[in-house]
Amino acid sequence: MATGESSTQLALRDPDIRLMLRVRDDDAEAFAELVELYHHRLVTVMHHLVGNNEEAEDLAQEVFLRVYRGRKKYHPKAKFSTWLYTIANNLALNVMRSRQRKPTIPLNVRDSGPLGPRPAEQLVLDRADQPQQRMQKQELAAIVKQALDTLNERQRIAVVLNKFEDMNYAEIAEVMGLTTKAVKSLLSRARDNLRIALQGYIQMDQAEPTESAEE
Amino acid sequence: MPLTDDEKAELVAYLDGELDEVSTQAVEARIASDPETRAELDALKQTWGLLDFLPQASPSPNFTNRTIERLTIETEAPPAAPPPADTAWITLVGWAAAILLAVGLGYGAMAYYWKGVGKDSGDPSKNGQPIHPEPIADADLPLVRHLRIAERWRAYENAGDIAFAKQLNHPDLFADEPQ
Structure with a gap:
């Protein structure tokens, strides 16, 4: 009703x-x-x-x-x-x-923690990836996670909603109780911070993360 | 020349498809003419792509059931409301009074009971009078010394002779039994 x-x-x-x-x-x-x-x-x-x-x-x-x-x-x-x-x-x-x-204190990515793959996921990874590539992805996941953690709470929420929920600025503004202009500025600073934190790894982004290992 | 904060925000908004047509054209013109802006755009794109490497969440298969169960527990349990602050002291005083009354009644009942027992038994100690034992007369001293023999006289009488009586002295037969 x-x-x-x-x-x-x-x-x-x-x-x-x-x-x-x-x-x-x-x-x-x-x-x-x-x-x-x-x-x-x-x-x-x-x-x-x-x-x-x-x-x-x-x-x-x-x-x-x-x-x-x-x-x-x-x-x-x-x-x-x-x-x-x-x-x-x-x-x-x-x-x-x-x-x-x-x-x-955050756990290392290889520890049995939130960043480590579960047994079923590990099995899939074992079949799909070469060991070196798998290690590279895990290390990269940890590095990206650390970079995300450098953002303040608001920046992180805005990034996650934008990236993983495909929310536009107006929707993010409504969720976070901000103006659209504030969200634009928030996301710009967040992405700039991420770019700085991941500067040395930008060239590593050559393959899609979900692609299987090369034949 | 490095990009200003506003120019960076425009670039990010351009990547997110948030610009109107006029602003989009302005940014595209700058990208076409300025290699630094192009490099910045490329770096921002790649950074955004790196987020795909973040570990994926995997919710438990029974997540929905667990949530419904938790909700059921929550809705079935009546809220335990604490007593209002202004009546809490009344409860406290009530309990204290009840305990005092119970102790008082208990004490009175016990005092009454022991008084009655003392009167009925005729025992001077229970009538509140001190005990003064009578002195033992000299003639009675041997009897006191051989009191244990007198107590077991019936057994000795049946023994017949002293040797048998000594055998009866074996601890297994007539040892003092624990009281």
Whole structure:
């Protein structure tokens, strides 16, 4: 039951809004559908922000619970994903800021940690890559991760939403509560910082990361 | 000449497809004429491409089920509301009064019980009077010395002779039993 004409139009355009409106009406099945639909994307975003798969899942789960708790206050004003990532942004910002106050020592990429491949992934890698190429990719992943970690929280969120959620500046601005101009400036500084951090590795980007090993 | 912050922002926005037609043409003209801008553009593109090397997340296959379970637990459990701050002290005083009353009643009951027991038994010590044992007369001293024999006289009587009585002295037969 959308409120007002614009909400109705939005709901007609965005099937996820219709799903969320069912959640608002206490439809448990609709909530499960919504979780199923978005969990992979949300965990991916959180993973890039916090760098840890387990924590990313916990945070994504908390986002969905907040969606459910706040369902009665939901009034569609934009795409559903914008509302979802606004909640995710607030939660991630809190986590990253509290982590900054209590810094932790990151694990090496080869340690059994968030950056290390899981057994199934390792098997795929073993079949696909030559050892040297695999090592190069793992090292590069760690270096890129470190470069991403040099960004401040807002820059990192903007980069992740832009890169992995394909959000345009206006959507990022809405999620982060900024102006479009501020997002443009934020992303420019972020990409400049990344370019500086990855200066020595730019020439390594010759092959697509998902391509298999050469024959 | 290095690019200003605004020019860099325009370049990034150009890469992101965020510029209007006029701005796009302006940036393209600059790229065509300025090798430094071209190099900057190329570096920004490659940097962006490097982000594809970031480790991929792999959510658990049962993520949705776990989330629904957590939600079910959360919605079924009634919220444990703490007592309001202004009534907390009333609860505390109530408990203290209950404990004091219980202790007082217990003490009274015990005092009453022991008083009654002392009266019934006739035992001077239980009537609150000190015990003064009678002095033993000299004539009775041998009896006191052989009190243990007197206590077991029936057994000795059946023994018949002293040798058998000595055999009866074996600890396995007549050792003091634990009380």
